[in-house]
Amino acid sequence: MAPLHRISRRLLLALPAGLALAAGAEAQSQPGPLRVVVGFPAGTTPDTLARLYGASLSTTLGQPVVVDNRVGGGGILAAELVARAAPDGSTLFVAGNGPISINKHLTDRLPFDPDRDFRPVGFLGVSMQVLVVRPGLATDLAGFITQAKTQDINYGSVGAGSASHLFMAGLSQQAGLKAQHVPYRGAPQALVEIAAGRLDAMVAAIGSALPLIREGKVIPLAVTGPARDPLLPVVPSFEQAGITGFALPVWNGLFAPRATPDAVVERIAAALAEAQRDETVRRGVAAAGFSMEARDPASITRFIAAESARWGEIARATGVRLTD
Template sequence: MTTPHRTGRRPLLALPALALLGASPARAQPAGGTPLRLVVPFPAGTTPDTLARLYGAAITGPLAQPVVVDNRAGGGGMIAAEYAARAAADGNTLFVGGNGPIAINKHITDRMPFDPDRDFRPVAFLGISMQVLVVRPGLATDLAGFLAAAREREVNYGSVGAGSASHMFMAGLVNQAGLKGQHIPYRGAPQALLEIAAGRVDVMVAAIGSALPLIREGKVVALAVTGPARDPLLPEVPSFEEAGVPGFVLPVWNALFAQRAVPDAAVERIAAAVAEARRDEAVRRGVVAAGFTIEARDPAGMAAFIARESDRWGEIARATGVRLTD
């Protein structure tokens, strides 16, 4: 699959939005030296980008090192992942990875330009979130109504990119529920959600934080969340299981990954800085504002969690037959 991308490398201080996330000017001020580069596979303004900038501002002080966010969108996250995998293994380039490039893509293409298991090692979780199924106004008011409508006629469903968690979740739902669906990939949740609000796309599943503003404004309709129970941010919205569709407890997550060859000491140094950032009230508020929860696991615990997630996404890939094409 070939997708054009834009590269944006901006120091954290260039983002006025940091003040909204609770980062004080003193803490955001970078120290001297070689910058730590956080490579994000989505454009600026998306949730992974927000989390990267939030944590980046917080770890600058503990690391005594400036932090730069490098947005490399496209290719289902593989453009950014390949760039990070091939960077010098000196601990100064980290990949802000999520479900797609780390746990999903290897199940849906034989042309991976990197190996997520051999090329990367987990460093620290940035956050974990459930997703929410949203539809355009007028299509349905509950999950049963949507399923009935989608069995009668083909619906088009958006995603944050081919091979992403939002793509594979919808492909799994379409397959399991016997729906008629056409996939339309976008370059991030904001663009896809605006298309739903405009009535040009029928449905998508998105991270709760991404969809929440449009849900609250009544521009999209929330039908079900992907967690084991209702989410505190959307207490009025049932889980899929509560709404009668079990088997769809599938979170989205973002984490920092280093190249496999990065020394343990460098990984431990960054992990300790992230752990310190998690205790910062401003960071905690920012993570919640993004619709995520703090997830504190050591690298071994992260690896086990990701392996289980990958197995589940592999099952969905085999059941749906989804493949990435060149």
């Protein structure tokens, strides 16, 4: 197959919508495409953020940005691909809690090292999560916990080892819930199952759950921040409801292979900062239920180390392991 930068613009535009984010001038006259690898399907929050930023990055960098959805292992497949990619700035990874902060605590056999194989470029967005349940199960966190202590419930996640999985596993262990994990390929599928009454509960990014919350199809019980979230002002936090130790955000960042030169990373980071000033991007990130945090790579590294330590505590307490 011919390299993408040599394919005609007509063919580029004929590709599926999940591939080409921008074309601009004739593709062959531009630099080669920037591939942004996402470990979750189209329509999920990481994919949405990748596309929002990708359109702006394409304009600023003057090259096509291609979103490559490599679904598998809660982001592990995508992480391995980027870890082994050429460190030339042509392949980046939209990563979050799971592959960077959590999975290393759940298995000794990751095909990459999240601490040594990647370098942060910048944050795309940070969000709290919200515990939602099917209508009729409970109307507040105390009622849910009481019910889940006495009868079996099932809860969904965006994949084994994800933040949504480990959060609920930690809550179940701490509160003594009788809860069974059911992994899905992404939040939309699990939330639809809750709305249909076939799944009991899930902790999901607020932006993912908000449409169904507003329609009354899922019931929000608590958010994961230290206080109420502006998007759900009537919903208490776990801390306010008396459940401590779970003020854990979900986040997505842009990462490059570790050996990518400083100058290349700085160029992309500058384009990312420009994207965060783009009103279209800002509105899209807010609509997804995320807030922007402008952090430099050193700050991101410290943030990840701190939250990874807490996820490690939860992993050890719950005994959750990824199947080899």
